[in-house]
Amino acid sequence: MSELGGLIHRMPITYLVYLIAIISMAGIPPMAGFISKWMIFQSMVGKGMIFVATAAFFGSIGSFLYVFRPLSAVFLGQLSTKHKKLKEAPVLMIIPMIILSLATVLYGVVPNMVLKIFSGIETSIGMKGLQLAGTQISGTNGILDPTIIAIMFGFGFVIALVLFLIHPKSRKVELMDTYTASEFIWTPELLHYASNFYAPFERLYENAPDTEKWYGALIKKIEELGQFVSYSLFSYKPSTIIFYIMTMLIGLLVWGGVLWI
Amino acid sequence: MDINYILTGMLTGFGVLVFAFVWQTSLSGITRKVVGRFHKRYGPKWYQEFRDIFKAMSKRGITHGWVYDFGVMMALGGIMATVMFMPVVTFVAFGQLDNFFIYVYLFAVGMLGMAMSAVGSGNPLAGIGVMRALTQMVGYEVPFMVIVLAIIFRDGTSSLSGIAAIQQTGGILTWNLVKMPIGTIVGFICLLGMLGKKPFETFIAPAEIASGPMVEYGGKQLGMLMIMHQFATFIEISLFINLFLGGATNIVFFIIKYMIIYILASLISQAFGRFKIDQVIKYFYRWPIVLAILQAGLVVWGRIG
Numbered sequence: 168m169s170e171l172g173g174l175i176h177r178m179p180i181t182y183l184v185y186l187i188a189i190i191s192m193a194g195i196p197p198m199a200g201f202i203s204k205w206m207i208f209q210s211m212v213g214k215g216m217i218f219v220a221t222a223a224f225f226g227s228i229g230s231f232l233y234v235f236r237p238l239s240a241v242f243l244g245q246l247s248t249k250h251k252k253l254k255e256a257p258v259l260m261i262i263p264m265i266i267l268s269l270a271t272v273l274y275g276v277v278p279n280m281v282l283k284i285f286s287g288i289e290t291s292i293g294m295k296g297l298q299l300a301g302t303q304i305s306g307t308n309g310i311l312d313p314t315i316i317a318i319m320f321g322f323g324f325v326i327a328l329v330l331f332l333i334h335p336k337s338r339k340v341e342l343m344d345t346y347t348a349s350e351f352i353w354t355p356e357l358l359h360y361a362s363n364f365y366a367p368f369e370r371l372y373e374n375a376p377d378t379e380k381w382y383g384a385l386i387k388k389i390e391e392l393g394q395f396v397s398y399s400l401f402s403y404k405p406s407t408i409i410f411y412i413m414t415m416l417i418g419l420l421v422w423g424g425v426l427w428i
Numbered sequence: 429m430d431i432n433y434i435l436t437g438m439l440t441g442f443g444v445l446v447f448a449f450v451w452q453t454s455l456s457g458i459t460r461k462v463v464g465r466f467h468k469r470y471g472p473k474w475y476q477e478f479r480d481i482f483k484a485m486s487k488r489g490i491t492h493g494w495v496y497d498f499g500v501m502m503a504l505g506g507i508m509a510t511v512m513f514m515p516v517v518t519f520v521a522f523g524q525l526d527n528f529f530i531y532v533y534l535f536a537v538g539m540l541g542m543a544m545s546a547v548g549s550g551n552p553l554a555g556i557g558v559m560r561a562l563t564q565m566v567g568y569e570v571p572f573m574v575i576v577l578a579i580i581f582r583d584g585t586s587s588l589s590g591i592a593a594i595q596q597t598g599g600i601l602t603w604n605l606v607k608m609p610i611g612t613i614v615g616f617i618c619l620l621g622m623l624g625k626k627p628f629e630t631f632i633a634p635a636e637i638a639s640g641p642m643v644e645y646g647g648k649q650l651g652m653l654m655i656m657h658q659f660a661t662f663i664e665i666s667l668f669i670n671l672f673l674g675g676a677t678n679i680v681f682f683i684i685k686y687m688i689i690y691i692l693a694s695l696i697s698q699a700f701g702r703f704k705i706d707q708v709i710k711y712f713y714r715w716p717i718v719l720a721i722l723q724a725g726l727v728v729w730g731r732i733g
Contacts, residue, residue, distance in 0.1 A: 173550075175493075175495055175548075176493070182495075186544075190537070190540065193536065193540075194533060195533050195534070195536045195537050195540065196530070196533055196534055196537070201533060204529075204533075205527075205529055208529055209586070211577075212577050212580045212581060212586065213580075213581070213584075215577070215578075215581040215724075215728035215729075217574065217577065217721060217724045217725060217728055218721075220573075220574065220577050221570060221574055221717075221721065224569065224570045224573040224574065225566070225570050228565060228566050228569045228570060229566055231536065231539075231540070231562055231565065231566075232562050232563070232566065235540070235543060235558070235562060238544065238547075239543075239547040239555060239558070243495065243544070243547045243548045243550075244547065244548075244550055244555070245550050306586075308580055308583075308584050308585050308586045309524075309527045309528075309585060309586035309587055310524050310525060310527070310587075311525070311527060311530075312522070312525050315434065315437070315522055315525060316509075316530060316534065318434060318438075319437075319438070319441065319509040319512055319513065319521075320505060320506060320509040320534070320537065322438055322441075322508075322509065322512070323504070323505035323506060323507070323508035323509035323512065324501060324502065324505030324506075324509075325505075326504075326505070326508055327500075327501040327502075327504035327505040327508065327652065328501055328505075330485075330504070330648075330652060330655075331497065331500070331501055331648065331652065334485050334486070334647075334648040334651075335486070335487070335488040335489075335647070335648065336488070337488065337489045337490055337491035337497075337647055337648070337649070338488065338489070338490050338491070339490075339491055339493075340490040340491065340492055341492075342492055342493070342549075342550030343550070345492075345549065345550050345551040345643075345644055346551060346553070346638060346643055346644060347551075348638070358550065358551075358552055359550075359552070360552040360555035360556060360559075364555075364559055365559060365563065367559075367560070367563055367704075367705040367706050367709070368563050368566075368709065370706055371706065371709055371710070
């Protein structure tokens, strides 16, 4: 990932698809991911599951971190010289990407289209179904209306767009021409901050016990045991194999006989 | 769906938006003056923030490509949508729909837009600032949400105006400030983190990383981000008032509570130096989270508060 960067200038559609995907993954409205997150949080908070909820909140905020890193390292920033000739993904790939993104947005804005079916299944097997009314979803302690959230977000965006358009037009400046505290840098790779992105966060647990090492050691021990077994017992001679099979069958017969008596 | 309902909601939301902008921007100016007096300076005029915003908006600035502009619009749009859901006294754009989780996650649209635009400017200092802002967010959001879990569990509603209304039933004694004192302290510490006041100012750090995410901005983009900052501050402080200080029954109380909280936060900011980002995370995961779980435990298991 640290060798990429600036792909937005070559692959804008892929970038937009990725943006929609991460907004949904991080559980931000108006995408489909928010609906499921809201429902999970509703029931966790309603039941007062403190420790599970703490972990879930940490995971949900932490997801902003891990979805943002590829966005910034792969798509934003300066385009490396060796990637100058890159092209947008082929059309056959773009079509499914766009269809899936539209589905994400659609189910985020009008989730009741699918939730109606789930609610029907729940009632048919005797559970209490989801409480749906029009575009609203009722949880244990609140009502959510994703359509209104989407409309208000659109309204906010339009106000921002109007504010942007009525003010003086900006001058286009290249990405290499940024504030560097009077340092002269001509290599795009040096200006793009992509490697070791969350170093401060990783420093927090660098002294924590490493489970990976423990599992590695376990794997090695099991391998040694297997080697010992195959070395001491396995043989390519047919007679030995037949001897083992006969021993096993006799053993089974005796064991079975003990059981039958 | 009723079109009149939506239009009324939009209109109310727009009213809240205008109020939020005028009030928070004026208060920022007043606070600059108060802080100035604490420094034994004269301080700027109370309308200095308006001047700054209008000046930035009228200048012809630079742009670093479409994602730089689009991110700014997404940031301002997302934050304005969040403001429009905010209950101010009795003005609620969509009653019952002012769910707490909307504020946390619709707010995140704005933050994501700003982060995207800042990194899109191609400046490594902006990248560092965004990384720090996200890391700090992991620090303060978790304790804050655990406290709110306790409040929602006790009240049985996640509607912000509902939580405020429950606190107004018995005067000051039913405020969460009195019923959940530990939670309020944790909430206030998290509020300082949200507002980016010192000691949690690491992601801006003007002298160290040249204002972090803001480093490349100028002209109307900077002006829009300044407006966004005012709105974000409004959301954070209104959340605190509605969750812990019993909301407000009329606009005068709202303004007084708001002023006290904001000026207090700004003055506390003057007394501290800046934490390193490692220290910020360690701090939030040492005391606030332990106290938050303690408070939530008292409410959920002990039925106290």
